[in-house]
Every structure is written in C-alpha cells, then in structure tokens.
Amino acid sequence: MTTNKWLIKNGAYAVNRDEKAVVHGYMIIEDSRITYIGEELPAGEEATEVVDGTGLLFLPGLINTHGHAAMSLLRGYGDDMVLQEWLQTKMWPMEAKFTASDVYWGTSLSVLEMLKGGTTAFLDMYDHMDEVAKVVEQSGIRASLMRGAIGLCSEEEQRAKLAEAVAFAKNWHGQAGGRITAMMSPHAPYTCPPAFIEQFVQAAHDLNLPLHTHMSETAAEVEQNVREYGLRPVAHLDKLGFFSRPSLVAHAVHLNDEEIALLAERKVAVSHNPGSNLKLASGVARVTDLLKAGVIVSLGTDGPASNNNLDMFEEMRLAALIHKGVTGDPTAVPAGEALRMATEYGAKSIALKEVGALAAGNKADFIALNMDQPHFLPKTDLVSHAVYSASAKDVLHVWVDGRQVVKNGECLTMDEERIKHEAQAAFTGLLSR
Ligand SMILES: CSC[C@H]1O[C@@H](n2cnc3c(O)ncnc32)[C@H](O)[C@@H]1O
Numbered sequence: 426m427t428t429n430k431w432l433i434k435n436g437a438y439a440v441n442r443d444e445k446a447v448v449h450g451y452m453i454i455e456d457s458r459i460t461y462i463g464e465e466l467p468a469g470e471e472a473t474e475v476v477d478g479t480g481l482l483f484l485p486g487l488i489n490t491h492g493h494a495a496m497s498l499l500r501g502y503g504d505d506m507v508l509q510e511w512l513q514t515k516m517w518p519m520e521a522k523f524t525a526s527d528v529y530w531g532t533s534l535s536v537l538e539m540l541k542g543g544t545t546a547f548l549d550m551y552d553h554m555d556e557v558a559k560v561v562e563q564s565g566i567r568a569s570l571m572r573g574a575i576g577l578c579s580e581e582e583q584r585a586k587l588a589e590a591v592a593f594a595k596n597w598h599g600q601a602g603g604r605i606t607a608m609m610s611p612h613a614p615y616t617c618p619p620a621f622i623e624q625f626v627q628a629a630h631d632l633n634l635p636l637h638t639h640m641s642e643t644a645a646e647v648e649q650n651v652r653e654y655g656l657r658p659v660a661h662l663d664k665l666g667f668f669s670r671p672s673l674v675a676h677a678v679h680l681n682d683e684e685i686a687l688l689a690e691r692k693v694a695v696s697h698n699p700g701s702n703l704k705l706a707s708g709v710a711r712v713t714d715l716l717k718a719g720v721i722v723s724l725g726t727d728g729p730a731s732n733n734n735l736d737m738f739e740e741m742r743l744a745a746l747i748h749k750g751v752t753g754d755p756t757a758v759p760a761g762e763a764l765r766m767a768t769e770y771g772a773k774s775i776a777l778k779e780v781g782a783l784a785a786g787n788k789a790d791f792i793a794l795n796m797d798q799p800h801f802l803p804k805t806d807l808v809s810h811a812v813y814s815a816s817a818k819d820v821l822h823v824w825v826d827g828r829q830v831v832k833n834g835e836c837l838t839m840d841e842e843r844i845k846h847e848a849q850a851a852f853t854g855l856l857s858r
Pocket residue numbers: 493508512516517520550551552572573574575612613639642701727728731
C-alpha cells in the first residue's frame with residue numbers, strides 16, 4: 426500500500442535522454458520511487474503532498490564518488506601544498522588525533538553541506554566508519570562506505586585494519602533501508618604493500634563487494650611504484666587481482682594509452698576529482714580519452730581539506746571547462762555529459778541500481794534548483810544553466826529515497842546550529858591535544 430505520494434506540478438525535469446533533455450509537466454513519487462514523469466497529469470492521481478514546481482528545475486540527485494567527509498575538520502588547515510607534503514606534514518599528524526566523536530561531527534558537517542548542495546549519495550573512505558554510518562542513517566542521505574586502510578604499519582596492525590574493514594562491511598552493507606552499501610578499500614598502492622592489497626582483494630571476493638582505492642594521482646607516486654615494484658600502478662594493481670572485482674579508482678591523473686585501454690578492458694570506473702587535483706597541483710586527468718575508450722568516469726570532490734568545499738556543481742563545471750582548455754576542443758565534456766558524470770555514471774561507479782536518472786521506476790533521489798534568479802535567464806538551455814551557471818547555493822529542495830530532506834534550503838533531518846558548533850569545538854579540541 427502506498428503511504429507517501431508526492432505530486433509535483435508545473436516543473437521542468439532534466440531527464441537527460443538523447444531525444445529530450447528536459448520534460449515540462451508532472452512528476453509523481455510513490456513511497457521511495459518515481460512512478461511518473463510526463464507532460465500530462467494521469468487521471469485519478471491523488472497525492473498526500475503537492476509541490477508547485479513553477480520556476481524549479483528538477484535534477485537527479487548528485488553523486489559524489491570519492492571523499493573523506495570527516496576531513497571537513499581540517500578544511501583550510503593545510504593549503505597550497507603538493508599531496509605527499511600535505512598528507513605527511515598536515516593531514517596524517519592531525520588525523521592520528523581524531524576520535525570517534527571528531528569523525529561523527531566532521532562527517533555531520535560534510536553531510537549537511539552535501540545535502541543542502543544537492544548531493545544525495547556519496548562515497549566515503551575513512552576510519553571510525555561506524556560513526557559515518559550513524560550520520561548516514563540519521564540524515565537520510567545515501568552512501569557507499571568503507572574503512573580505508575593504510576598499510577604502512579606492522580603486520581599485526583594490518584590484520585586489525587583488515588578485520589575492521591570486513592566487520593564494518595558485514596555490519597552495515599544494506600542497512601538504513603538499503604541506503605548504505607559497502608566497499609573494500611586499501612588506501613593506495615604507495616601506502617599498502619602488495620600482500621596487504623591482495624588480502625583486500627580476497628575479502629572483496631569473499632564478501633562479493635566492489636573495491637576502491639586512490640590510484641596514479643601524482644607523477645611522483647607513479648615513479649615510486651616503478652622504482653619499488655617495476656610496474657606502473659595500473660599494471661601493479663592488475664597483477665594483484667584488483668581489477669578482477671568491480672572496481673573504482675580515484676584520480677587516475679597520470680595514465681598512458683596502454684593503461685587507459687586496460688582500464689576500459691577491465692571495466693574499471695574512474696572517479697575524476699578536478700578540484701582536488703588542481704588544488705594539490707597533481708595534474709589534469711585524461712578524461713576525454715577515458716570517456717572515448719568507454720571508461721565510466723564519475724565525479725568526486727575528494728575530502729573537504731583538499732577542495733575545499735563539497736559543491737558537486739563546481740566539480741561538474743570544472744570537468745566541463747578544464748578538458749576544453751587542455752584539449753583545445755570546445756566540444757570536450759559538454760553540459761549533458763558533465764551532468765551524466767555527476768549522476769548516472771556516479772551511480773554506476775558505486776554500484777547503485779535504479780539511481781542516477783529521473784525515470785519512472787527509479788529511486789526518488791532528486792533535487793530542485795530555484796531557476797528564478799538572474800544567472801539563469803534567459804531560459805535557453807536549462808541543462809547548460811545547471812552545469813555552467815549553477816552552484817550548490819541554488820538548491821532549494823532535496824529528496825532521497827522518496828523522503829524530503831531539504832526544504833526551502835533548510836535541512837529537515839539534521840540540526841544545523843548544533844553541528845556547526847560541535848564541528849568548531851572538535852577542531853579547537855584537536856589543536857589542544
Ligand atoms: C585511510 S583513510 C583515507 C586517507 O586518505 C587520505 N587522503 C585524503 N585525500 C587524499 C588524496 O587526495 N590522496 C591520497 N590520500 C588522501 C586522508 O588524509 C586519510 O588519511
């Protein structure tokens with residue numbers, strides 16, 4: 426029996442189908458699913474909630490496929506450095522002091538920012554993951570979660586990290602009404618010895634879960650991989666069996682033609698993180714070549730300490746702009762493709778079914794932008810406006826799994842004032858420990 430039925434009238438819906446980018450008219454949501462999108466109102470539809478969609482553009486919820494949410498506590502703490510210096514001198518010393526409570530409040534701050542900015546699903550690789558899962562459960566967002574493991578430690582500590590990752594996946598995969606799914610995640614080839622990576626691959630096989638890792642983010646790490654193992658990271662991970670599982674690699678900035686072909690052959694998805702790659706001066710990923718080769722490329726912010734926000738509109742815009750700039754081809758990553766990267770390809774990257782597109786039968790994860798603003802006029806091409814002109818601040822309403830979680834810009838499921846206070850206090854506490 427349907428208990429929750431929303432009728433949205435007079436809206437514009439970015440269906441992003443080849444024949445039609447936007448449909449004007451009605452959308453119906455019954456419980457957790459979209460049941461109708463079309464120009465005509467089907468007869469006899471009685472809704473429990475009616476929304477006037479006049480002046481609103483409805484998009485699929487944005488999907489952030491790589492990040493470390495609790496790192497919001499370190500936003501602005503270590504700017505203008507390259508990756509290794511940033512990790513070793515700023516992030517890792519502070520993260521070593523993080524308590525479960527720090528992760529809870531840091532993640533809450535990020536989830537609040539993401540929901541208010543139109544992100545309805547995110548990937549998180551971190552420590553104290555039970556706290557992250559609690560925030561996901563309470564806030565109503567959807568997430569793919571994993572205990573990230575750095576293997577630069579004793580074998581005993583490695584065993585403990587792997588056991589934690591396995592226990593977390595067993596406890597939380599499918600929880601929160603199916604909004605939480607799990608992956609297995611060794612941090613990176615340069616922080617995880619080969620045998621440790623192989624143990625994660627085996628665990629992913631045993632649990633039937635996908636794998637995620639950082640890969641080829643900087644030229645220095647590729648050189649280090651060649652020095653230590655005689656192989657570049659793609660061949661190295663392939664040799665360790667990583668790509669025998671459904672897998673998603675973050676960054677993939679430094680790739681040659683053979684590596685792109687291998688990623689396509691192994692059906693490895695790539696999370697492109699343009700903001701973080703620019704800020705850490707890591708380089709620009711070969712996104713147009715990856716897409717041409719048939720690789721699924723989605724978008725991620727990475728952690729809020731290397732971005733420094735979680736605005737997926739900014740990532741879409743960056744993706745649509747920088748690849749034009751570096752290739753000299755103004756048709757590289759057009760607006761419709763950038764939107765697909767942030768939605769449909771994002772869902773594929775983190776193995777979410779029936780999410781990522783506005784279509785009858787899909788899960789009702791969607792957002793509404795207030796288009797009645799100067800920067801959205803004239804009404805030429807609404808998808809172009811969403812990619813080239815919009816930002817997180819334009820998001821008015823957000824639904825996840827058929828539940829409204831943001832209304833008129835306010836998050837209904839999280840206590841914004843408390844979260845802001847606790848996150849600031851957590852940072853102050855970290856400085857004094
Ligand atoms: C083991 S938990 C995740 C770990 O990843 C670190 N991290 C954050 N951003 C990046 C990045 O861009 N490349 C590599 N590692 C990153 C974070 O500080 C955590 O320690």
